[in-house]
Amino acid sequence: MRHRDFASFIFPSALAMLLFIALPIVSVAVQSLFVEHDQVLISVESCGPFGCQTETKVDPAATAALKTAQPLGKFNGLGTYLNRAHLAVSEIGEILSNNDGVADIVAQIYNLPFYKALSFTLVYTFLVTPLSMAVGFAVALGVNTIPRMFKGPVIFLSLLPYIVTPLLGSLILFWMINSDGVIGASLQWIFADPELSLKASPVLTWVTLIVYGTWHMTPFAFVVFYAGLQTLPKDTLESAMIDGANRWERIRYVVMPHLTPLATFVGLVLLMDNFRVFEPIIGFSAEANATSLSWSIYNDLNGQVDQLFGSAAATSILTMIGVIILLSPVLVRTWREFKRKAH
Amino acid sequence: MKFLTTSALALVLAAGMAHAGCGIEGGSVRILANDFDALGLVIDEAEGCAGDGVSVEANMTTEHKSLQVPALTVNPAQYTVAVVANNSIVPLLNKDLVRPLDDLVAKYGETLSPRQLIKVDGQTMAIAFLGNGQHLFMRGDILQQAGLEPPKTWEQVLAAAKVIREKGIMEYPLAASYQAGWYLAAEFVNMYLGMDGHFFEPGSAEPSISGEAGVRTLTMMKALTEYMEPEYMTFTADEMKAMYLAGDVAIMNQWGSMVNGHIDPEGPAPEIGEATILAPAPTVDGGTIPAAALWWDGFTIAKNISDEDAEASFIAMVHGIRPEVAQENPTAGTWLMKDFNAPDTAKGVLGNAAAGAKAYPMSPYMGLLHTALGAELTDFMQGSESAEQALADVEAAYRTAATEAGFLQ
Numbered sequence: 001m002r003h004r005d006f007a008s009f010i011f012p013s014a015l016a017m018l019l020f021i022a023l024p025i026v027s028v029a030v031q032s033l034f035v036e037h038d039q040v041l042i043s044v045e046s047c048g049p050f051g052c053q054t055e056t057k058v059d060p061a062a063t064a065a066l067k068t069a070q071p072l073g074k075f076n077g078l079g080t081y082l083n084r085a086h087l088a089v090s091e092i093g094e095i096l097s098n099n100d101g102v103a104d105i106v107a108q109i110y111n112l113p114f115y116k117a118l119s120f121t122l123v124y125t126f127l128v129t130p131l132s133m134a135v136g137f138a139v140a141l142g143v144n145t146i147p148r149m150f151k152g153p154v155i156f157l158s159l160l161p162y163i164v165t166p167l168l169g170s171l172i173l174f175w176m177i178n179s180d181g182v183i184g185a186s187l188q189w190i191f192a193d194p195e196l197s198l199k200a201s202p203v204l205t206w207v208t209l210i211v212y213g214t215w216h217m218t219p220f221a222f223v224v225f226y227a228g229l230q231t232l233p234k235d236t237l238e239s240a241m242i243d244g245a246n247r248w249e250r251i252r253y254v255v256m257p258h259l260t261p262l263a264t265f266v267g268l269v270l271l272m273d274n275f276r277v278f279e280p281i282i283g284f285s286a287e288a289n290a291t292s293l294s295w296s297i298y299n300d301l302n303g304q305v306d307q308l309f310g311s312a313a314a315t316s317i318l319t320m321i322g323v324i325i326l327l328s329p330v331l332v333r334t335w336r337e338f339k340r341k342a343h
Numbered sequence: 344m345k346f347l348t349t350s351a352l353a354l355v356l357a358a359g360m361a362h363a364g365c366g367i368e369g370g371s372v373r374i375l376a377n378d379f380d381a382l383g384l385v386i387d388e389a390e391g392c393a394g395d396g397v398s399v400e401a402n403m404t405t406e407h408k409s410l411q412v413p414a415l416t417v418n419p420a421q422y423t424v425a426v427v428a429n430n431s432i433v434p435l436l437n438k439d440l441v442r443p444l445d446d447l448v449a450k451y452g453e454t455l456s457p458r459q460l461i462k463v464d465g466q467t468m469a470i471a472f473l474g475n476g477q478h479l480f481m482r483g484d485i486l487q488q489a490g491l492e493p494p495k496t497w498e499q500v501l502a503a504a505k506v507i508r509e510k511g512i513m514e515y516p517l518a519a520s521y522q523a524g525w526y527l528a529a530e531f532v533n534m535y536l537g538m539d540g541h542f543f544e545p546g547s548a549e550p551s552i553s554g555e556a557g558v559r560t561l562t563m564m565k566a567l568t569e570y571m572e573p574e575y576m577t578f579t580a581d582e583m584k585a586m587y588l589a590g591d592v593a594i595m596n597q598w599g600s601m602v603n604g605h606i607d608p609e610g611p612a613p614e615i616g617e618a619t620i621l622a623p624a625p626t627v628d629g630g631t632i633p634a635a636a637l638w639w640d641g642f643t644i645a646k647n648i649s650d651e652d653a654e655a656s657f658i659a660m661v662h663g664i665r666p667e668v669a670q671e672n673p674t675a676g677t678w679l680m681k682d683f684n685a686p687d688t689a690k691g692v693l694g695n696a697a698a699g700a701k702a703y704p705m706s707p708y709m710g711l712l713h714t715a716l717g718a719e720l721t722d723f724m725q726g727s728e729s730a731e732q733a734l735a736d737v738e739a740a741y742r743t744a745a746t747e748a749g750f751l752q
Binding site: 044046048058287 | 408409429430431433434436437438439458459460461462463464465471474522523524525543545546547548572573574576577579589637639679696700701702704705706707709710711713714718719721722724725727728732736739740742743744746747748749750752
């Protein structure tokens with residue numbers, strides 16, 4: 001292809017990527033470096049139906065003048081990234097120099113909002129990704145062996161969890177695991193413990209969210225693996241059978257190597273998807289026990305009346321860095337393979 | 344044809360009457376409001392002013408708080424009226440997006456009573472029409488069965504819960520809206536106000552909650568959870584209503600605006616409604632004022648609109664909250680209008696006010712403290728942290744946010 005043809009061919013998508021991906025990221029990055037201007041406060045008397053009180057109030061005229069001079073806000077550099085709501089550098093320094101051993105360090109760091117959110121996000125990502133891949137693979141193998149006439153309905157049913165909107169799915173399950181709900185009541189009966197509640201303890205909340213996440217993401221892995229299974233080389237399988245390989249050996253030595261590239265792809269997508277876990281936390285009202293990075297962004301933007309744009313932007317950038325770190329091993333491997341093949 | 348003429352005449356007459364009823368000469372009224380029944384009533388009434396060159400539109404949404412600032416910042420503003428409460432008026436005042444109403448009140452406000460005027464620094468910035476707050480909802484039948492008098496303090500509530508449990512009537516007789524986030528923070532604010540606590544150092548944005556009153560507040564909140572279902576950290580006000588109507592709760596501090604849903608004779612549990620005793624919020628720790636914040640709902644008029652639209656909006660809204668609306672719908676809410684003869688359903692909130700309960704603070708940085716409380720108190724409420732540590736965390740989280748918002752340096 002000539003360079004000019006290539007350029008005109010790629011131009012529309014390059015432009016779209018620039019407008020819809022690159023520019024917003026740059027804007028978020030810039031936003032994260034600024035905080036609001038110092039507000040000029042005045043004390044006034046405010047009265048209402050329930051009497052009068054002296055309250056402080058922002059002096060809008062004085063604050064507006066500051067805003068016109070610097071519309072982006074006050075430059076804060078990396079200050080937002082380093083404050084307590086994010087990397088909490090000075091708090092961690094304090095903890096490291098003043099503590100009662102490793103357990104205390106961990107507990108104190110976990111008490112900081114960013115690290116609390118990061119812990120759950122990482123645990124969720126690293127459990128839900130392999131679990132849903134394993135279950136999805138098993139389901140794909142199962143569906144592949146059932147008679148053709150049942151395949152359509154079974155595939156549809158297996159895809160359902162992925163079709164349900166996460167927020168609705170988690171809300172429905174939230175009601176079902178209520179102690180009056182069908183799952184909650186059954187669990188209490190099975191374990192003969194009327195106090196048992198999946199919503200009450202941090203550990204059980206985490207387990208619930210991870211089980212939910214696996215349930216929700218499995219169909220994605222399933223459908224990709226199932227598609228992969230349709231391209232299995234029949235002759236290799238048959239020769240393996242002639243060689244006396246049993247079902248497990250055929251899966252281990254023929255099917256799995258064949259699906260490895262697909263598994264990399266599924267793994268990548270699931271890692272990215274799970275790292276931004278958010279809806280189940282809202283749906284399960286799990287904020288008390290589990291928060292994620294995406295939830296922190298939501299919390300910053302959804303305060304009672306205020307929105308902390310700088311803080312939300314900083315968490316967004318940190319989330320992006322997290323995704324890049326997570327994906328880098330896979331990306332490096334793919335790049336190496338690409339270079340090897342190119343030679 | 345004759346029919347057509349008659350209906351056209353009727354339309355003209357109706358428009359003429361609306362014109363006579365509201366007295367608007369022309370303009371556009373665009374209302375942004377929260378979505379609950381009592382507000383719907385007012386807005387329906389205001390919409391009656393439409394016609395004859397006057398248009399009235401309304402957007403009722405629970406997301407009104409995130410819409411109002413951008414919608415009123417543009418010029419001309421997207422809405423001419425923002426219906427607010429004592430917390431949601433703050434960003435409009437901070438950014439100077441609503442206009443003083445004194446001239447309009449003098450000209451068109453003869454049906455308003457002086458206590459409806461929300462004055463900031465001497466200027467009327469909003470007109471309140473509903474009061475709200477949390478107060479006691481109690482099951483009279485259960486108290487009687489346990490041989491108890493209705494409790495008046497939180498300490499008595501604890502004692503009553505103990506008796507109800509020990510007599511085997513209910514294992515978890517109490518409920519509170521302790522869902523992590525906004526609700527949990529609101530409950531802290533209630534109890535802390537009852538302890539006569541102050542949220543900030545006078546005249547500054549420095550937090551002052553980590554003192555002894557804060558610790559006592561948390562201790563009482565935690566003590567109450569002993570008598571609540573183990574999932575108490577997930578309960579919202581709506582969830583409490585469902586539990587109460589299912590007969591699972593004996594005593595709770597619920598929102599006054601939700602009274603109707605609890606005692607509705609047509610509702611799912613008329614016998615529970617029948618047995619319900621409504622009372623002001625309890626006092627706490629020997630204090631004299633009910634441990635519940637008072638709230639009001641009212642309307643503001645946008646700054647970035649024409650004077651004609653502002654006038655039309657004010658007249659339409661005053662029409663919507665004229666005293667007759669309250670008199671015709673007495674149980675719809677705790678109306679603040681003139682000559683409102685409060686029925687028993689409104690006695691909880693009015694009782695709070697009469698006993699000197701404090702209003703939810705209108706400080707510009709209260710929202711940030713509220714968010715910090717909602718996020719940082721959870722560890723203590725679940726027993727994995729001390730009260731002192733929890734309050735220190737709240738202050739630290741608040742300081743971070745307030746610094747970013749420019750309130751603290």
